Amino acid sequence: MMVSKKALLNSFKQFMVQIYKDAMLILLCIAPLLAGSVFKFGIPFAQELIYEYFGLTKLFVPYYLLFDLLLGSLTPLLYCFAAAYVVLGEIDDGISGYLSVTPLGKRGYLISRLGFPAVISFVVSIVLMMVFSLSDFALPYIVGIALSSNLLGIIEALLVVSLSSNRVEGMAVSKLTGLFFLGLPVPFFVEGSIQYLVFFLPSFWLAKFAIEKELLFLLTGVLVSLVWIFMLNKKFNRKINK
């Protein structure tokens, strides 16, 4: 089904107007930049201080990759939360259901509210990782990480909009969605096959890909994410049709 380009662009423009009119959402959008600066300069500085005072040379160094993954995941996490917050407001006001019966359609609505922000967050993630990452990454590798973390962001947004019925509940659910990022440290701290117990968390496969640099882990992560997105999208569709 073709979605009207005009409807898509105007709907996205309206989405940006809502972000622009909400100071909290603007702050969410610039937060990854601030976090990137702290990660890039703060962590090596803290490492130096620890070395100076305690003589520990490599307290943080083995986890630089984990910090990079956190930085890579932060942008989609915050951008997709901002998108989910706008969608929740629109559900409250009955607008989501109405937009589904305009030439924008349900698909166009989802693209303009979750798809476009995810694309922007994908680009911002890549730029931030190129500028602020602590490890040396090749571009295709950064693209893989940004892709996986953006799928995670979409899952987070769909969880928030499907499970909460208003903005206050949305805030609470967004904290719960943090659990989805618990897969990130698992391959760093848990050894052996027991780590695969968290196979259902796409963040686990993201970390595995970052450590092992195996395409198979990236593809598995993408597949697991798509299953989550498919299930949550069904739930969200039912919600806006009510």
Next chain:
Amino acid sequence: MIKVENLEFSYTKKPFIKDINFEVKKGEIFGFLGPSGAGKSTLQKILTGLITNYSGSAIVNHTESKNHDDRFYENIGLDFEFPSLYEKLTARQNLKFFGSLYNKKLRDTEELFHKVGLGYDMDKKVFEYSKGMKSRLNFIKALLHDPDILFLDEPTSGLDPSNSRDMKNIILEEKHKGKTIILTTHNMNDAAELCDRVAFIVDGRVKALDTPHNLIMSKGATKLKYSYYDKKEIIRQCPLNKTVEDSKLLDLIQQNKLLSIHSSEPTLNDIFIEVTGRGLQ
């Protein structure tokens, strides 16, 4: 314009909408009447393409609704019962945004604002609007892209008699322009006044379908009620077409002893209760 054949749908394993058949012609106002939970909204969702996993056929504007693409909505206008508007935007900004989603030439928004009495409030933010003003704004939002088919859900709900009259006049004006209108309402007076035909929907089935006039006439003739004094006030009635056979009435008229006399027709509401065995809630 709309053709529904053997339509069935269920949210669970138990059938909810069953064996629905009807046709709505271009330029007709067709009413869905029924108590809450009867299936009116579900039927509207099927016709507007929001529910697609039904069986049977629901053709709207030459398109099977479950196979629609998003261009389908260029010619459909919806006025939901509860307003769907951006509260932080002005009424004019709301219409500008919703209008921007269509590829069609839009109607003159200022004229629409004036028609529903919002001419001096179009630059107010929607959160400053009263419930009735929001309803009227929501209504003109459905007309903005000049659709061929209008789905109106309780369009006069929450309006004062004067605004309700204006709204009904606009609905009739749209009908005269050749628009097809599906009206979902609990208000039997509105239905009787506006609809060319109505369908009584109960438990997901159409219990009766005809013009309001035919429904009323088929279920009960007009009666004549009169009263007179004979030690106490006595009220009697007879069918209007048999007054000549009522000797008591003729005597009372000749003796000029009637206290009151009036005809009484059953209302659409009476017919609804008779046909469905329950009232509207």
